[in-house]
């Protein structure tokens with residue numbers, strides 16, 4: 506079934522297609538302010554329920570080809586600690602993560618996932634929320650829109666995202682329990698250097714103190730935009746037999762961006778290196 510790109514998003518709730526509509530401007534303003542003050546914003550019911558179900562079908566068909574990713578890393582995504590720092594420094598706290606990854610190339614041209622990712626009004630809307638002049642599609646074969654699949658016991662450890670100014674995720678299917686997206690806003694500076702206050706906050710989060718941690722409510726269809734480079738975040742272990750399926754969309758500030766092949770190899774598997 507081919508799908509008009511327009512009919513994927515709940516346009517009654519999120520009037521994003523008409524760039525001149527005052528309702529669009531109000532929607533942008535609201536989420537822009539939320540993102541600014543809290544470092545994340547949630548758009549519940551952004552994708553229509555029947556479209557979400559179809560996206561889940563697309564993902565399930567491809568699950569046998571997902572790459573199983575198990576790693577032990579610190580919150581800066583390094584696999585090794587830093588021996589020049591004290592043992593209790595965040596660099597030396599290593600955490601386990603496990604999930605499966607579906608790369609963009611596994612979804613064909615006519616897929617719903619690609620249709621949504623490439624829909625220009627979505628990109629323009631997100632650019633307005635995050636304050637980017639223009640956002641471009643990623644030209645990487647694997648990264649543009651990918652899906653994280655968390656089975657029973659899978660989780661994502663506390664981490665900062667590496668380069669992008671923002672991260673955008675779409676919940677496709679929730680776990681029966683667990684699989685909570687947790688974030689601690691403002692735990693690192695823009696430049697990636699920690700000042701004393703932020704470092705103290707980060708340490709408390711990594712030690713299990715939830716005072717500065719927010720659990721973001723996510724129903725299927727909810728879009729979340731967050732400042733993952735400056736706000737440490739994780740996904741708690743999934744409980745029950747239902748996979749937690751989360752699509753991640755990558756937009757770039759410049760045209761023609763492709764990812765680091767070494768990163769692709771670790772995230773999407775050795776097949777990406779063989780394809781070069």
Ligand SMILES: O=C(O)CCC(=O)C(=O)O
Pocket residue numbers: 653661666672674686733738739740751753
């Ligand atoms: O699965 C999630 O909700 C979070 C994913 C995440 O941390 C990321 O894409 O950077």
Ligand SMILES: [Fe+2]
Pocket residue numbers: 664665666672733738
């Ligand atoms: Fe992340």
